[in-house]
Amino acid sequence: MNSENLQPEPGGNYWSSVGIAAVIFGFAVFVISLISGYMQINSEPTGSFITGAMFGYLITCLVGAFAGMLAVWHYTREQEPFLKLGRGALIGLLAGGVLVVISGILNYIWRFIDPSYTDRIMQAMIDNVDAMQNIPDDVKQQQIDAIAQQFQNADSFTGTLKQMPYGLPLYGILNLLTGMIGVKLFGRDEAEDQSAVV
Numbered sequence: 001m002n003s004e005n006l007q008p009e010p011g012g013n014y015w016s017s018v019g020i021a022a023v024i025f026g027f028a029v030f031v032i033s034l035i036s037g038y039m040q041i042n043s044e045p046t047g048s049f050i051t052g053a054m055f056g057y058l059i060t061c062l063v064g065a066f067a068g069m070l071a072v073w074h075y076t077r078e079q080e081p082f083l084k085l086g087r088g089a090l091i092g093l094l095a096g097g098v099l100v101v102i103s104g105i106l107n108y109i110w111r112f113i114d115p116s117y118t119d120r121i122m123q124a125m126i127d128n129v130d131a132m133q134n135i136p137d138d139v140k141q142q143q144i145d146a147i148a149q150q151f152q153n154a155d156s157f158t159g160t161l162k163q164m165p166y167g168l169p170l171y172g173i174l175n176l177l178t179g180m181i182g183v184k185l186f187g188r189d190e191a192e193d194q195s196a197v198v
Contacts, residue, residue, distance in 0.1 A: 013079065014071070014079065014090075014091050014094070015094075016074075016078070017071045017072070017074040017075040017078065017079065017095075018071050018091060018095045018098055019098065020071070020074055021067045021068070021070040021071035021099075022067055022094075022095050022098035022099045022101075022102055024067070024070065025063065025064050025066065025070070025095075025099050026067075026098070026099040026100075026102030027102070027103075027106065028064070029060045029063060029064045029099065029103045030103045030106040030107060030110075032056060032059055032060045032063060033056055033057070033060050033103070033107070034110065035056065036053055036055065036056020036060075037053060037056065037117065037121045039053075039056065040053040040056075040124045040125065040128075041117075041120045041121055041124045043124075045124070045127040045128040045130065045131040046131065047128065047131035047132040047133055048128070048132075049132075051125070051128055053121070053124075053125065061170065061171075061174065064096070064099055064103075064171050064174065065174035065175060065177075065178050066175075066178055067092070067095040067096060067099050067171075067175050067178075068088075068091065068092025068093070068095045068174070068175030068176065068177070068178040068179035068182060069092070069175075069178040069179065069181060069185070070095075070182075071092060071094075071095040071175075071179065072088050072091055072178075072179050072182030072183055072186055072187070073185075073186045075091055076182075076186045076187050077186075081187060081188040082187065083183050083186075083187040083188075084183070085180050085183050088179040088182055088183030089176045089177075089179050089180050090179070091179050092175040092176045092177070092179020092180065092182070093172050093173075093175060093176040093179065095175050095179070096168075096172040096173075096174060096175030096176065097171070097172055099171055099175070100164055100167040100168050100171050100172075101164065103167075104160050104161075104164045104167070105160075107160065108160040118151060121151075122147060122148065122151040125147050126144050126147055126148070129143045129147065130144070
């Protein structure tokens with residue numbers, strides 16, 4: 001049997017792999033951020049710098065970072081097993097970018113389901129800053145103003161679009177790295193494969 005017939009065509013289309021990984025992890029990031037947001041809303045202000053929202057943000061970053069790895073895994077199974085680091089990095093970068101867009105759209109849609117969500121989470125964060133005992137009042141006010149600025153126009157589609165560029169570099173770089181890791185974990189070395197056939 002000719003081994004060439006068993007190998008997928010090189011340079012296959014990676015958009016389906018990017019899309020699948022971005023949808024799965026975009027939804028996961030949205031759900032985790034929503035859960036952490038409601039935890040923040042329903043908890044008493046502690047005056048601590050470590051809040052439910054901050055903890056949730058760290059978890060969403062960690063979870064969202066694996067979209068690139070999943071995209072590369074899917075690509076090596078469905079398109080071509082021989083993958084270079086550069087292509088793995090590109091697939092990961094694109095998966096991270098699309099993930100941000102999907103989670104941003106889901107966040108925007110959620111505003112119609114719970115219109116008071118944005119105001120309540122903003123108020124919960126302000127109340128937490130207000131409960132801090134060890135910082136001067138002027139520093140508190142600066143932090144409160146920064147929170148209010150962060151949530152300004154968050155309910156509008158324009159506000160959602162303005163927030164997306166903050167997530168693009170973070171998730172793009174994280175998934176670029178996990179995409180390269182995915183190449184090492186799931187890709188096959190073409191030179192070694194050919195020597196095994198010979």
